[in-house]
């Protein structure tokens with residue numbers, strides 16, 4: 001039983017757990033190997049940004065990328081959750097962007113350093129409204145898309161995920177206890193590209209939700 005109102009889960013201060021390289025076509029476009037186990041990293045709740053507020057480009061990057069992803073909102077926590085009951089822990093979904101400072105990530109990768117400043121900065125996690133679980137009956141088969149200034153850049157289907165949602169919930173919860181209000185970003189399909197100040201990003205999950213964000217740059 002969910003005891004809190006999930007519709008503003010981003011205000012609870014819970015974890016954002018991100019899965020990397022969960023689509024083979026995206027792993028290939030960045031010349032990365034296809035993973036045999038999920039690759040995980042975290043964003044803090046301060047990364048959340050909602051429609052109406054801009055995505056702010058960090059001053060230290062000159063190559064900010066968009067990554068459109070299906071977010072899974074946890075409604076019931078747990079540790080070592082079996083795959084067979086994993087979906088009982090899902091309250092719903094959110095459309096998410098995993099904004100990435102690609103130049104910083106490349107530098108961290110080459111030096112063997114963590115991706116924190118490439119992935120976890122303020123406004124690195126734009127999200128849609130909360131989507132009730134019943135509105136996406138088959139989360140393993142929904143289409144995601146993203147346009148920059150009206151030009152289609154990403155178009156993929158969650159059926160292309162290497163690791164399924166039940167597998168990810170089970171895998172993550174073996175190492176990191178899942179709590180009500182946590183969000184799992186399930187990885188991005190191919191088509192990631194650079195965005196600039198004043199760009200408009202529009203993204204959607206087939207007929208379920210759309211969202212729009214502006215890109216801004218702080219004064220230097």
Ligand SMILES: O=C([O-])CC(=O)C(=O)O
Nearest residue numbers: 019020021022067187188
């Ligand atoms: O930065 C990356 O390429 C890894 C990642 O987040 C994704 O695949 O969604």
Ligand SMILES: [Mg+2]
Nearest residue numbers: 067098187188
């Ligand atoms: Mg990502």
